[in-house]
Amino acid sequence: MNHSERMKCEALKDRITTAEAAATLIRSGMTLGTSGFTPTGYPKAVPAALAARFQKEKGCCINLYTGASVGKGLDGALAEAGAINRRMPYQTNTTVRKKLNQRDIRYSDIHLSHFAQEVRYGFYGKVDVALVEALEITEEGHIVPTTSVGASPVFISQAETVIVEINTRKPLSLKGMHDIYQPQDPPHRQPIPLVNPEDRIGTTAIPCDPTKIKAIVFTDLDDDPISFTPADEDSQQIARHLISFFQQEVMAGRLPEQLLPLQSGVGSVANAVLKGMSDSPFKNLVFYSEVIQDNVLDLLDNGTFRFASGTSFTLSPDGFDRLYANMEKYRNQIMLRPMEISNNPEIIRRIGSIAMNTAIEADIFGNVNSTHIMGRRMMNGIGGSGDFARAGYLSIFATPSMAKGGAISAIVPMVSHVDHTEHDVKVIVTEQGLADLRGLSPWERAESVIENCAHPDYRPALRDYLAAGMKEPGHTAQLMHEALSWHQRFEETGTMKP
Amino acid sequence: MNHSERMKCEALKDRITTAEAAATLIRSGMTLGTSGFTPTGYPKAVPAALAARFQKEKGCCINLYTGASVGKGLDGALAEAGAINRRMPYQTNTTVRKKLNQRDIRYSDIHLSHFAQEVRYGFYGKVDVALVEALEITEEGHIVPTTSVGASPVFISQAETVIVEINTRKPLSLKGMHDIYQPQDPPHRQPIPLVNPEDRIGTTAIPCDPTKIKAIVFTDLDDDPISFTPADEDSQQIARHLISFFQQEVMAGRLPEQLLPLQSGVGSVANAVLKGMSDSPFKNLVFYSEVIQDNVLDLLDNGTFRFASGTSFTLSPDGFDRLYANMEKYRNQIMLRPMEISNNPEIIRRIGSIAMNTAIEADIFGNVNSTHIMGRRMMNGIGGSGDFARAGYLSIFATPSMAKGGAISAIVPMVSHVDHTEHDVKVIVTEQGLADLRGLSPWERAESVIENCAHPDYRPALRDYLAAGMKEPGHTAQLMHEALSWHQRFEETGTMKP
Numbered sequence: 002m003n004h005s006e007r008m009k010c011e012a013l014k015d016r017i018t019t020a021e022a023a024a025t026l027i028r029s030g031m032t033l034g035t036s037g038f039t040p041t042g043y044p045k046a047v048p049a050a051l052a053a054r055f056q057k058e059k060g061c062c063i064n065l066y067t068g069a070s071v072g073k074g075l076d077g078a079l080a081e082a083g084a085i086n087r088r089m090p091y092q093t094n095t096t097v098r099k100k101l102n103q104r105d106i107r108y109s110d111i112h113l114s115h116f117a118q119e120v121r122y123g124f125y126g127k128v129d130v131a132l133v134e135a136l137e138i139t140e141e142g143h144i145v146p147t148t149s150v151g152a153s154p155v156f157i158s159q160a161e162t163v164i165v166e167i168n169t170r171k172p173l174s175l176k177g178m179h180d181i182y183q184p185q186d187p188p189h190r191q192p193i194p195l196v197n198p199e200d201r202i203g204t205t206a207i208p209c210d211p212t213k214i215k216a217i218v219f220t221d222l223d224d225d226p227i228s229f230t231p232a233d234e235d236s237q238q239i240a241r242h243l244i245s246f247f248q249q250e251v252m253a254g255r256l257p258e259q260l261l262p263l264q265s266g267v268g269s270v271a272n273a274v275l276k277g278m279s280d281s282p283f284k285n286l287v288f289y290s291e292v293i294q295d296n297v298l299d300l301l302d303n304g305t306f307r308f309a310s311g312t313s314f315t316l317s318p319d320g321f322d323r324l325y326a327n328m329e330k331y332r333n334q335i336m337l338r339p340m341e342i343s344n345n346p347e348i349i350r351r352i353g354s355i356a357m358n359t360a361i362e363a364d365i366f367g368n369v370n371s372t373h374i375m376g377r378r379m380m381n382g383i384g385g386s387g388d389f390a391r392a393g394y395l396s397i398f399a400t401p402s403m404a405k406g407g408a409i410s411a412i413v414p415m416v417s418h419v420d421h422t423e424h425d426v427k428v429i430v431t432e433q434g435l436a437d438l439r440g441l442s443p444w445e446r447a448e449s450v451i452e453n454c455a456h457p458d459y460r461p462a463l464r465d466y467l468a469a470g471m472k473e474p475g476h477t478a479q480l481m482h483e484a485l486s487w488h489q490r491f492e493e494t495g496t497m498k499p
Numbered sequence: 500m501n502h503s504e505r506m507k508c509e510a511l512k513d514r515i516t517t518a519e520a521a522a523t524l525i526r527s528g529m530t531l532g533t534s535g536f537t538p539t540g541y542p543k544a545v546p547a548a549l550a551a552r553f554q555k556e557k558g559c560c561i562n563l564y565t566g567a568s569v570g571k572g573l574d575g576a577l578a579e580a581g582a583i584n585r586r587m588p589y590q591t592n593t594t595v596r597k598k599l600n601q602r603d604i605r606y607s608d609i610h611l612s613h614f615a616q617e618v619r620y621g622f623y624g625k626v627d628v629a630l631v632e633a634l635e636i637t638e639e640g641h642i643v644p645t646t647s648v649g650a651s652p653v654f655i656s657q658a659e660t661v662i663v664e665i666n667t668r669k670p671l672s673l674k675g676m677h678d679i680y681q682p683q684d685p686p687h688r689q690p691i692p693l694v695n696p697e698d699r700i701g702t703t704a705i706p707c708d709p710t711k712i713k714a715i716v717f718t719d720l721d722d723d724p725i726s727f728t729p730a731d732e733d734s735q736q737i738a739r740h741l742i743s744f745f746q747q748e749v750m751a752g753r754l755p756e757q758l759l760p761l762q763s764g765v766g767s768v769a770n771a772v773l774k775g776m777s778d779s780p781f782k783n784l785v786f787y788s789e790v791i792q793d794n795v796l797d798l799l800d801n802g803t804f805r806f807a808s809g810t811s812f813t814l815s816p817d818g819f820d821r822l823y824a825n826m827e828k829y830r831n832q833i834m835l836r837p838m839e840i841s842n843n844p845e846i847i848r849r850i851g852s853i854a855m856n857t858a859i860e861a862d863i864f865g866n867v868n869s870t871h872i873m874g875r876r877m878m879n880g881i882g883g884s885g886d887f888a889r890a891g892y893l894s895i896f897a898t899p900s901m902a903k904g905g906a907i908s909a910i911v912p913m914v915s916h917v918d919h920t921e922h923d924v925k926v927i928v929t930e931q932g933l934a935d936l937r938g939l940s941p942w943e944r945a946e947s948v949i950e951n952c953a954h955p956d957y958r959p960a961l962r963d964y965l966a967a968g969m970k971e972p973g974h975t976a977q978l979m980h981e982a983l984s985w986h987q988r989f990e991e992t993g994t995m996k997p
Contacts, residue, residue: 089938102974107940112922122892123753124925125938187759187851187892192690255621261685346890347845353685368917376982377973383922391889392844394620394685417979419866419917424610424881427622440587440623442605475875476600481915481987484874489979 068151142211566649
């Protein structure tokens, strides 16, 4: 292999080594910060070597910090080796989820935009080693990321030791699609100069002191393949309600005709909503979000979107083929940014994002649970939903009205865990309909959520709960002895139905 | 009275009228937006006339929007006349509180920084009439606010009709202490150019199209007198814990020696903390907050603070005397801004505020209730606490560990209403001690809160709850059938103690 095409820094030539040798730089007790945001752009070869070593050397443990979720060869393999002590700030891996719900892994579930700066503030201790996947190392020793940026700029700036995995499977044509900007810290921070979602404000490579780069490993390993489930009828119905709502808001003069920059969470509902935009009258929209999914390429191709900004390409293998085959077109339409910028509340509030995220459950008073099943079991984490919902122009939460074949109502008297408070939730939408909660009192919110969003099977019980609560004085109509009884019933009987 | 000293706009001379005549511009069904943030700087003469009229004409109702709380002659008198339909975004009045807890008033409890821009976005309908207290009307017809700014710029820009109460009791020397800036709306918003808390970015008067000013009323009515309770031993102990924490953070390199701009809520705990700063080694600090209380003048006088920015002077009568007697000194040290700027998350995140707010209760997992007693009865509202806690460098919540002589533990298994989620609460402090929750898993947070913050009388029961929860799998250790049992017990027996 001709290394010089992708490793251009003369001074670092002797740092090229094997994954096993590089992995020896990571020792038990250390904190490791890696690239990766969704299962793409994360390091693969060194984690495999590290997990293999930790499988043999029992009792080893590291803290693993990432951008968000990563591939199973990274946090999954280390979790299987019993080698993760602390995990931040987000995850979706089956083994990690199991272990943190057994309390074997100490997990901190942190707003993604907070995490990036707070690592720099020193709130989570020292990052010993940054381990990042790269397209290339530049002449200056700077690092060009691959298919995600995530928290790599922070880890690289903070760690004493940097290990780079150059992935030759990823085409050099990706170079130039990244925009790397890292804010200064208070009291020296300046306004972030991003005013329009299309603005380029930084560099194409992540600045790095080359003397910190202690190992460079060449790999050609693929990301975990990502697949998307096709949109079901419920999700398509949610999309229709939302598009109709946007049309009404434009008519009322509360949204411009090209709307405002859209943000969308990950998952089948979010996917259906994006897909639904293709069939809407809206054109020439801007997407300012976390992840660029296959649907975003569709929307760019058919003119619904004119530009998309994110922090990762979360594409299926077909999606990547399509991206790579049309790089010259997409190069002007897509930009990848650090998650501290993609999720930055300063920017989100300035540009006026329309934040669309999914809920596990919502309560009739407008609080949303997006993390804990039945108030106890962590699903994934809050991710960037709070960054966008809190700072956005509109915050929308979507969920099918029922789960588990009707045994669970996603609309409950009180959510079993609060991630987004009534102060931060403007719209709730299910396949049944949409509740616009702006400016309503608690009991008006409750009536709207019950009548518009709850499944008809659960409406009578929710009406009964509200009526009983309204007999007692108070601002909300919560009944402490019944508020969580639906969850309790599900745990005891397997259904929320009485 | 010589009107021309304070009403300098020739074209508006014929608009000077009586309070009763001005009040006829406000009709049943309208939305009224007034000045006032805490009981200062709110209109007095026209509301008195309006309340008197509405007392006679039964069945009248308006929506009342303000900056935050106002004096009892405004929302209190209108509530007593049964004339408030909707009330936003915050209140502290006894009658309003009673009526919204009887659900006679529809109350929306909204982040103050959100409310200001969302009125402009049209989310809460049209503001028909803006009614504001002023020091003077300038030659151009612009309006110089008095002792608070609040949401007046938004109401004045949005309303078709503006009524001005010129209060001659307030000295003209206040002119020049205000800095009025109103951001543009997305997609045209630019970065807010405030980089240092001392920066002046706007005008000294609120711009107003003079043709909208339909009535001008001269008054000399006083604000409601504000009094402060002296700091009790618990509050002083909280202050000592916090100062010690700040010192440790400076030692660890996580805070600069002059800290970062402090924000402090209102109330006796917040007051004690500010007072406690006088006895600390910290000097030359900056205060970027909502309200300038008497203690802030003390801190400016003794060099603890070098500058204070807020949106209102919430001073006792003695405090006002002191302010007015030393205007030339304070003029360079204090600035009043619109609440959209004082509470702006873009600025708060940029300057890195240390957010200190009070909790009604906190749970062992780090969630905070700052609004609803026993999950039902509204106390005041979230106010600006969420603006600062969510966007600040550090978010701290303080509360005495017990209330009602020990019948209520402020540290509970699950808060009965969530205003600040576990994702947004970094530090909880009571007179018992301080829990630093950064980077901890849920059960580590629970141990820290129980052992550091809970009152010893309640620690055994909290430890039992946690131990029982830890026997079940899950990430948190909440037990759905017991989580709210402490509140239920209090409602039934008058104490949380078993």
